[in-house]
Amino acid sequence: MSCDERLLDRVPLFAGLPAPVRAALAQVATERVSGAGELILLGGEPCEAAYFVIEGAVRIFRDSLSGRQQVLTTAVRGTPFNLVPALRTGGANHASAEAVVASRLLQISSHDLRRLIRLYPDLGLTLLDDLAGKLDHLTDLVETISLRSVRGRLARFLLDNAEKDQVPRRVWTQDEIAARLGTVRDVIGRGLRALVDAGLIQLDRERIIVVDREGLVAESNL
DSSP: OOGGGGGGGGGGGHSOOOHHHHHHHHOOOOEEHHHHOEEOOOOOSSEEEEEEEEESSEEEEEEOSSSOOEHHHHHHOOOEEEEHHHHHTTTTOEEEEEEEESSEHHHHHHHHHHHHHHHHHHHHHOOOOHHHHHHHHHHHHHHHHHHSHHHHHHHHHHHHHHTTTTEEESSSOOHHHHHHHHOHHHHHHHHHHHHHHHSEEHHHHSSSEEEEEEHHHHHHHH
């Protein structure tokens, strides 16, 4: 069942593709709706498709045997996920994916995606450029986790996610921050208290308030 070709306009990767390529994509893409908290795919299972978010947000994560979760990224509108295993014959999902909010996705089977890439090199080059960007992101993530302290990573996280020097605690709970930084809730709690004691942030029920941005920048480099 094909999708409405106008849905492709919500995926920037497809915007510059020639009309025949877009028409071919519309023929093989199907729309999927996932509710908030719904598991879309499970890491380690055989890969069946690549996905492109057209509305909502999807958390991409991996779980350890001990139960710790590492959030790799959050795919938002226009962003693809599960591309790498979809491009490999017999590939397995590298990570799990869960809808953060109610989300609409375009789904393209692994077989159809590989077939279209063979037919249309422009599509392959477009996807390759996106994968190169993801490799840069994961390289930075590995560097951050291996070379920076949790407190330094927490400071950088607060700087990156603050809007008008405030980070909403309803969105970024300690569990969410821990998953994003590759640690556990208790460690994040201690890190936040340490930043409060250093006069860099303030905490209230609704917000984390950045008091000393320059101090957080210095902390983030440790």
